[in-house]
Amino acid sequence: MRISLGLPTHRVDVPELVSGDGVMALAAAAEAAGFDAVFVTDHPFPDDAWLAHGGHHTLDPLVALAYAAAATTRLRLHTNLYVLAYRNPFVAAKGVASLDVLSGGRVILGVGAGYLEPEFRALGVDFDERNDLTDEAIAAIRAAWKGESVVLDGRHFSAAGNTMLPPPAQRPGPPIWIGGNSRRAIRRAVELGDGWSPMPNPAKAVKRRRSPALETIDDLSAGVAYAREHAEAVGRGAPFDVAFMPLGLDMFAGPVPSPRVVESAAELRDAGVTYLITSVAGDSKADLLDEIARYREEVVTPVAAL
Numbered sequence: 001m002r003i004s005l006g007l008p009t010h011r012v013d014v015p016e017l018v019s020g021d022g023v024m025a026l027a028a029a030a031e032a033a034g035f036d037a038v039f040v041t042d043h044p045f046p047d048d049a050w051l052a053h054g055g056h057h058t059l060d061p062l063v064a065l066a067y068a069a070a071a072t073t074r075l076r077l078h079t080n081l082y083v084l085a086y087r088n089p090f091v092a093a094k095g096v097a098s099l100d101v102l103s104g105g106r107v108i109l110g111v112g113a114g115y116l117e118p119e120f121r122a123l124g125v126d127f128d129e130r131n132d133l134t135d136e137a138i139a140a141i142r143a144a145w146k147g148e149s150v151v152l153d154g155r156h157f158s159a160a161g162n163t164m165l166p167p168p169a170q171r172p173g174p175p176i177w178i179g180g181n182s183r184r185a186i187r188r189a190v191e192l193g194d195g196w197s198p199m200p201n202p203a204k205a206v207k208r209r210r211s212p213a214l215e216t217i218d219d220l221s222a223g224v225a226y227a228r229e230h231a232e233a234v235g236r237g238a239p240f241d242v243a244f245m246p247l248g249l250d251m252f253a254g255p256v257p258s259p260r261v262v263e264s265a266a267e268l269r270d271a272g273v274t275y276l277i278t279s280v281a282g283d284s285k286a287d288l289l290d291e292i293a294r295y296r297e298e299v300v301t302p303v304a305a306l
Contacts, residue, residue: 001269001306003299004037004078004108004243005030006279007068008288009059016285018059020067027068027075029289033296034304037076037108039277040064042083047118055116062095069103077103080197080243080277081112081179085130086123088157089137090164093144097168105169110197110243111138112179115210129155131184138176138192145173177243181212186223190230195241195275198223217267220244224272243275244268258298265303276303 007026011017017026030038040061051057058064065077077099084092100107113134114120120127136154143150147167150159168174177197178189189196201214214220224242231240246264265276278299280291 001265001274001276001303002036003276003278003303004039004076004080005035005292005295006080006277007038007040007064008279008282009040009061009064010056012057014283017288022285023059023064023067024071025285026288026292028071029292031072031075033292034300035075035292035295037078037275038065038068039078039080039110041080042086043116043119044086045119045122046116047122050116050118062099065107066099066102069099069106073104075106076108077106078108078110080110082109083114084111084137084141085114085120085125085133087137089140089154090144090157090159090162092137093141094164096141096174097145097164097166100168100170100174101166103169105174107168107170107174108177109174110177110179111193113185135188135192138188141176142173175241177241181214181223183226186227187230190227190236190240191234194238195243196223196227197243197277200245200247215247217247217271220268220273221271241274242272243277244273245277258295261299262302265299266306269306 007023008017009023016022027038041058042061043056043058046055046057061079061082068075069077096107096109111134113130117127120130133155140152140154143152144164145167147165149161149163151161152159175194177195178185178193179197179199181198181201186196198214198220201211246261246268261278268276280288280295282288282291
């Protein structure tokens with residue numbers, strides 16, 4: 001099992017954590033501690049009401065990961081999650097390909113359909129089109145990454161013979177992991193992606209996040225089973241990653257005891273998870289560096305041995 005560590009690019013209340021030096025220092029520490037990847041989230045223009053009820057800002061994901069890339073040599077660069085419907089797919093393809101080229105082929109493109117309706121409105125995107133736009137974008141991005149002439153019409157674009165160079169360093173492109181808990185998201189992951197990246201979601205948050213509840217190992221196992229059934233139905237035989245966060249851990253919450261993280265990792269491995277999504281807590285760069293070092297002995301090494 002591999003581990004992706006969240007970088008605190010949402011901590012705009014702590015300027016040193018959203019600085020170039022901060023991102024680079026934490027990424028370098030994560031690599032030294034044995035983490036396999038670092039991840040960032042995506043909210044270009046969230047609404048004030050959501051922010052007032054627990055929402056968050058964040059740095060642009062590709063810019064933040066470029067700083068992480070510059071400070072490391074092997075660490076994977078993971079978007080968790082990049083909302084494709086917010087962007088023209090060819091602009092997104094260019095940004096991701098550029099990061100992959102400059103990092104020597106280290107990108108993991110985690111994508112999601114999005115759920116924050118006022119953010120869609122502010123960005124001029126029809127919220128009700130988000131699923132169709134996501135499916136369309138994945139196909140368009142993969143076409144652009146070939147480095148060949150693209151002829152493709154979409155809902156809001158028309159490529160009549162356009163080419164994108166350089167292509168990504170990874171061929172045929174960075175792995176694409178599909179976020180979301182719904183059966184549609186699982187089918188999208190099987191049919192269009194290289195992995196599935198659901199999120200823990202209590203029943204009380206279903207309406208706010210517009211995503212089905214996922215509260216237990218049994219919930220996760222049911223999703224993995226459905227993915228395997230659908231893969232067999234459509235004839236998919238390629239490898240398929242599943243990325244998930246230890247139950248009880250929240251991307252932006254306080255620390256969870258290391259033994260519980262390792263115990264949850266073992267349970268998740270048995271449920272089919274291949275990549276563990278985790279985070280460390282702290283209110284300063286020094287705090288987080290200490291936590292990353294502690295994780296090396298208490299979490300990273302035991303999980304790598306699973």
